[in-house]
Amino acid sequence: MPPIRRVLVLAVDGVQSLDVMGPIEVFCDANDLVPGTYRIDVVGPGRDGQITMSNGLKLGVDPLPEPPPRHDTLVVAGGEGARRASDDPAIVDWIARASRRARRTTSICTGSYLLAAAGLLNGRRATTHWNYCTVLAQRYPEVDIDPDPLFVRDGDVWTSAGITAGIDLALALVEEDLGADVALAVARLLVVFFKRPGGQSQFSGALSVQQASRPALRELQAWIGGHLDEDLSVAALADRAQLSERSFARAFRAEVGQTPAVYVETLRVERARALLEDGAQSLDAVARAAGFSSPEVLRRAFHRRVGVSPAAYRERFRLAA
Incomplete structure (x- = not known):
């Protein structure tokens, strides 16, 4: 004992x-x-x-x-x-x-x-x-x-x-x-869905994102969330917003509080989190669905923003299921 x-x-x-x-x-x-x-x-x-x-x-x-x-x-x-x-x-x-x-x-x-x-x-x-x-x-x-x-x-x-x-x-x-x-x-x-590791971030990165003030950028933000697996480069987003790349990048950062690249990565990591919580088995499939160019790019971004690897994150949900 x-x-x-x-x-x-x-x-x-x-x-x-x-x-x-x-x-x-x-x-x-x-x-x-x-x-x-x-x-x-x-x-x-x-x-x-x-x-x-x-x-x-x-x-x-x-x-x-x-x-x-x-x-x-x-x-x-x-x-x-x-x-x-x-x-x-x-x-x-x-x-x-x-x-x-x-x-x-x-x-x-x-x-x-x-x-x-x-x-x-x-x-x-x-x-x-x-x-x-x-x-x-x-x-x-x-x-x-x-x-x-x-x-x-x-x-x-x-x-x-x-x-x-x-x-x-x-x-x-x-x-x-x-x-x-x-x-x-x-x-x-305690019906805690999984035992979170200490290094995991206190809160979802998406919670810190603010909405743009001008309607065109707000609409673009909403569109991005539904098209994470598409080309979301600054050039592509600027073209969709009908702004020059420089004007778009400056306006986006001023109103959203993040660069377009950081904003897109944040949402892609959140999408990956949701897929992993649902038990997705293949990191290749998760990377593709979330818009990452490869599993390795997903791993680096995920660890940077969540504090644990995608595999460890998925495993904790699997064990608690």
Whole structure:
């Protein structure tokens, strides 16, 4: 039987509820599969044994244990409250001391603010919710902030992106402790379609694309999405927009925020993702359908934008099916 691993989950007033509950559900389901694996305690500086989460619901917490006990994993949940608490010397000091008593220290979403305030991220690579990466980097310049991954491990410190990414991080912790089979079984129980690797991008590249203001370019954007397997060179697109190549490229970048080439590659990668999620067996067929000139060009673009190879991406969906 594996040893019992004590997990301390720190929750403060204003915490994001899923930052707390997501990882807890992962550890609890792992306990169901491998009984006695984890003991989970939710602690926090609450009044009368409870805190108020950002959604207004109350959550029961145990007092911050003094001195911090030896434990396996410290999980610092995020949310608006965590960012506020990063200015609270008592909480920051407790985290610094508790981390020294843990085998590994983790943060969910903006819980990274608390780790940074405690000096635990100095000289380390870390991530947080994409919307707060810039401010975190400005406030703590000694931290190497990477805004793209779902989660980052640097030594014994793990940080994750926003909200649901805490589930991905917790699954990775379970995989480290109990193996990939147990982690995948937990993902299935939670109806998480596949266990996303930490290096995968926080969000779909297509979500960052804006619509052009002039109707002709908006119409062209819509047309591109349905003709990804055709010639979408700047020359061909400019001709369709009835503009010179130079005028088209300048107008497209000004209004869409990306060059035509980057825009087309983004949509082609999204198309490839959809095909791989549906279980497409041949990378040659995926490359052709998405408009890539070869499987190798697909691999390079896919890894650059998604953070994993097309084969690995497809395999995770296959295993979770």
